[in-house]
Amino acid sequence: APPSLDAGVASSPGRPIRVGLLIDAFAPVDPDVAATVLASAEALKSLGITVEPVRIPVLEQINALELLWKLQVMETKPAFRKVTAGHEDKIFKHVQGVYDTPDTSIADFVDAEQKAEQLRDGFAGYFQQYDALLCPVTTVPAHAHDAAEFNIDGQSVSSLHVMTATAPLNVTGLPGLSLRFGTSREGLPVGVQLVAPWMAESTVLHLASLLEAVSPVRGLHPDLSAI
Template identity: 90%
Template sequence: MSTELVSLDASKLAELIRTREVSPVEVVQAHLERIDAVDRRINAIVTVADDAIEAAKAAEAAVMAGRELGPLHGVPFTAKDAIDTAGVMTQRGSPIFKGRVPDTDATTVVRMKKAGGILLAKTNHPEFSFWIETDNLLSGRTLNPWNPDRTPGGSSGGESAAIAAGMSPIGLATDVAISIRGPAALTGVVGLKATHGRIPMTGIWPRVPRRFWHVGPIARSVRDVALAYSLLAGPDGADGFSTAPLQLDAGVGSSPGRPLRVGWLVDAFAPVDADVAATVRASAEALTSLGIAAEPVRIPVLEEINALELLWKLQVMETKPAFRKVTAGHEDKIFKHVQGVYDTPDTSIADFVDAEQKAEQLRDGFAAYFQRYDALICPVTTVPAHEHDAAEFDIDGQKVSSLHVMTATAPLSVTGLPGLSLRFGTSREGLPIGVQLVSPWMAESTILHLASLLEAVSPVRGLHPDMSRI
């Protein structure tokens, strides 16, 4: 039973709990045992919540008493260690914050608990959530459950690895350039970065550059991500970027009227690994076979503007002062990723203004595209899970920096567009490959609908990493 429980998604677990087929205590205990059994080989978990079993007992009592139950009643969830959790350490991937215990929960944690979720554990991430891999001086490196020689990505690599390995059914993560979508793709799970501001960032650090930061769910199924999104979205009265109520969703979803118009592209992010490109094409063909025509497209602005480059120019100027403030006097505790931020030359005012204007051009270019199409399919990462500490990639004989992995995710961070990562393929080395679904701002229902269609016909549905290999 324990093995079966850790393979189920959150929605199914909630159903079994509601119908009294399993108890919240059994579910939480099964996931704690799974953490015990496999995390020493992956290092995804930073802290286990001491009160998880007690919370499960209280949830079980509520079921037996016939009380009204939330949609995630009794279901365990995890949270990236950048997200505040009352009474449970939140150490931000740095020895500078070792032992830090917040007094209050982040808004997202409050909302998960209100839905009946039980905080199970906190997950690993790079120092200050600021790198494409998950490694830091405090809790070390997280490995990919599919192949320990490969990265689970960053910065939410601990969260995605925990879910892929069955240690958690659903969790909370953050994303500033790739950090939800990339790790989800590299570990074969589902991740959603909603429109910027849809889900409040209250209680999450770093606060800058908050105009690019997102928080969102990672899970094993599209329906779980959709459920979590419905629970998490909406203003909280504290985050000034979070103002739009969920009811304003502008997506067409599965509503009648006209067929969805979907475009797909790969070349704008070249070079792209051949297996990744093939997976994007396969997902477009799958939609077409379902009656939703997906055609190859071009978005000229993506060919004209390097979104990753301008995102970095904008972030450095806002991030450096914030990082220097908290690291002052702790220089011996700074890991290489934050040091890399410090070593980057400041952006000149002229370049900063130019980057801001190019960001506006990107938004305009996408707005023009979405006048003609309802969604876009493109890569998530330009390569499958790569080796740890890779400085560069060789893609079809072309050498590129490892930062190239963010080429297809950065445009959505700059513009605030929603993006969903869903596994739809496998590399020749047996590693997961995801596709990225993009919709207009405030139209998450469109990509959630498309993702559910693709999930149902996915050639990799039901595949899980073989933990015996690690």
């Protein structure tokens, strides 16, 4: 049989699974989001999964969102210019933000790549002790498409802040999965995120299937009567 490239639970079914819970590293986080992530942690615990709060020091030392932006400006701006030529009136604000950001210098690009390696090393150390990471997927519930900023617990942040918990995955190439597990006080969807080591997609798929089976929003469908 061909060798398996799966480094996740599918390669050793039935073994204990350890999950780290991380919320504060992405602060500020909307209270409804934090509560939903905590509820998903309790749900996994009730299913026999070990879940405990963790710290990943490298996330406190390196701003992954700032890093992602520097890399994105260097790597995507030329491609964006090419595909949006002649359609400047239809450019989405995220792309416009890339255009409005000064070009990343070679020195800054090299520094960003080195910091990305440090992030990978930090996660590699974390995953020597844990099988997965449970955290927010966005720091606010579902939001307006054109939002420019958010107020989270009295703190005003740029709309880019919603990517705080996903930027580390984009930079390091870690596999992640998001699923809805709650609803905000305004009735908007709230998701959680599961992250696993490289080549361990089966771990996040397994944990997500467990959460989906006990999700408080399982079977919930949009009300189409107002459409």
